[in-house]
Amino acid sequence: MYTADSWPIACNMLSFGSTAPDGTPIEDAPASVWAGQLRQVRELGFDHIDPTDAWVPLGKLSDARVKEFHSVLADEGLAVSSISMTRSSVVDLEKGEENLRIAHRLMDLAPDFGASVVNTGFMQALTPAQQKALWFWLADGHVDDPELRPLAIQRVRELGDHAQQNGLQLSLEMYEDTYVGTPEEAVRFVTDVDHAAVGLNPDLGNLIRLHRPMPPYTEMFEKVLPYSNFWHIKNYTRDEDPQTGSYSSAPMPLKYGVIxxxxxxxxxxxxxxxxxxxxxxxxxxxxxxxxxxxxxxxxVLQSALR
Structure with a gap:
């Protein structure tokens, strides 16, 4: 069990995007570009990062480039507590098998980085409408096919076996209109997978921001927290006008949002x-x-763990 001071709290690197300042794909950029971005995070006092594949896709790097990444991390004084796959569903009709292969590679890379969990989910690439929207969640995106749910369970269980063999946990990120898109669906899915190394990422910020009816967040957390093993944590304002049926939401620091x-x-x-x-x-x-x-x-941890 961690103490309040030792609990890993990482910065997700997704805000840096997947391209270098000169337009080069970040996976092909010089290690100095990675170092400059990591240094910004370290200067803010972070000890840990999550090198999501929305930034540097570790699972696609050559062994030589993975070694470079290790060196840059060490030089910048940062550690990896988790590795997230973003919009890399293992049941994507076109890329599902490739995403599954990459997920397995991350299972092998994660222990060398000191990560304890690999996070994945069933969200898929943004649609053109989502790409044009001010906030991508304001437009409808991918909806999971119920007929592929058994395959999703099979592949997640397969990844769970690999995670367990390597002393890791696999976490499934909650996201609208996927197999883990509501608390009820998420609990049902992870229960059907029925694997000790598989849990939920209770990223209910992904749901609170939606312009659609939503149960009270306290009720949603109460259902999913018992199954949670990793946490993408963020907050939003949320307002609903029952007279007009209108909604509004916007990203906010944890302290000031609706949750x-x-x-x-x-x-x-x-x-x-x-x-x-x-x-x-x-x-x-x-x-x-x-x-x-x-x-x-x-x-909050210091107060709660006294």
């Missing part, structure tokens, strides 16, 4: 949560907000 994370984190600990945190934020100075969120989480 009371002081209460939710304390409840998670009561239910046995012991996984890493990974701070996310969209818009504005994303990594700066993530640093504020890290300090907030640390203080």
């Amino acid at each position: 009371n994370y002081r209460a939710v984190i304390r409840r998670a600990l009561e239910l046995g949560y012991s996984g890493p945190f990974c701070c996310e934020h969209y818009g504005s100075d994303s990594i700066g907000v993530c640093a504020e969120n890290r300090d907030y989480i640390r203080q």
